[in-house]
Amino acid sequence: MPNINEFKAFADKPVLVAALADHVAATIVAAVADHGWASLVLSGGSTPADLFVRLDRIDLPWDKVYLTLSDERWVDLDDPASNEAMVRRTLATAVAGGATVVGLKSVGTTPADGLPRTSSRLATMPRPYDLVLLGMGEDSHTASFFPGAAGLEEALTGSLGLAVAAVAPVGGVPARITLTRPELLRTQQVILLITGPRKKEVLEMALQPGPMEAAPVRAVLHQEQVPVSIWWAP
Numbered sequence: 674m675p676n677i678n679e680f681k682a683f684a685d686k687p688v689l690v691a692a693l694a695d696h697v698a699a700t701i702v703a704a705v706a707d708h709g710w711a712s713l714v715l716s717g718g719s720t721p722a723d724l725f726v727r728l729d730r731i732d733l734p735w736d737k738v739y740l741t742l743s744d745e746r747w748v749d750l751d752d753p754a755s756n757e758a759m760v761r762r763t764l765a766t767a768v769a770g771g772a773t774v775v776g777l778k779s780v781g782t783t784p785a786d787g788l789p790r791t792s793s794r795l796a797t798m799p800r801p802y803d804l805v806l807l808g809m810g811e812d813s814h815t816a817s818f819f820p821g822a823a824g825l826e827e828a829l830t831g832s833l834g835l836a837v838a839a840v841a842p843v844g845g846v847p848a849r850i851t852l853t854r855p856e857l858l859r860t861q862q863v864i865l866l867i868t869g870p871r872k873k874e875v876l877e878m879a880l881q882p883g884p885m886e887a888a889p890v891r892a893v894l895h896q897e898q899v900p901v902s903i904w905w906a907p
């Protein structure tokens with residue numbers, strides 16, 4: 674059964690971005706008031722960049738905020754494909770204000786080499802997360818749960834007991850490291866941010882019952898552990 678607590682449709686992306694920035698800010702404020710810190714997982718890719726820019730303009734207790742990524746391409750920070758670099762650039766005021774960013778790219782030439790170091794780093798993130806923000810590709814991947822990828826099973830099960838898994842997507846996409854499904858679900862809430870008619874069609878397909886491997890975004894949609902809220906604009 675999909676665990677969709679709400680589907681929020683907006684007139685356009687700027688309206689969505691304004692509302693979601695306010696929601697994330699309110700989550701941070703409430704978390705800091707409740708337990709002294711706020712711990713967030715942020716998606717990479719292109720869709721969330723303007724959300725982060727908008728959030729960065731809000732006056733928040735950034736020195737009490739911990740940020741990490743849902744997944745990362747195995748590239749250095751100076752590579753345009755780096756999700757961490759996008760977060761650091763778009764949330765520059767937050768970083769300057771003391772937000773802690775825990776990046777997933779660590780040592781070694783492959784994600785498998787870096788798993789132990791990245792896992793140790795992630796252990797410094799306070800949990801449960803207050804919010805996990807995810808995106809989705811038109812191929813139905815979320816985080817780096819790519820259909821057909823080597824390493825997908827471990828990413829979905831976390832059977833090795835690590836918070837992260839190495840994934841090698843098919844088709845020349847760079848190797849990735851991703852938070853596992855159990856790690857992504859160690860949160861108070863999941864928000865899935867998607868835009869455009871094609872992603873809405875893919876989402877509607879993934880909401881139907883079926884194997885996670887065929888439409889990996891099902892990993893967060895079809896579970897009863899954590900409420901999921903989908904934010905969509907054309």
Ligand SMILES: O=C1O[C@H](COP(=O)(O)O)[C@@H](O)[C@H](O)[C@H]1O
Pocket residue numbers: 716717718719720721743744745746756807808809810811814815816817
């Ligand atoms: O590669 C990735 O893709 C998805 C979706 O990205 P988008 O560019 O279509 O917004 C993203 O959620 C994920 O974090 C990223 O690594």
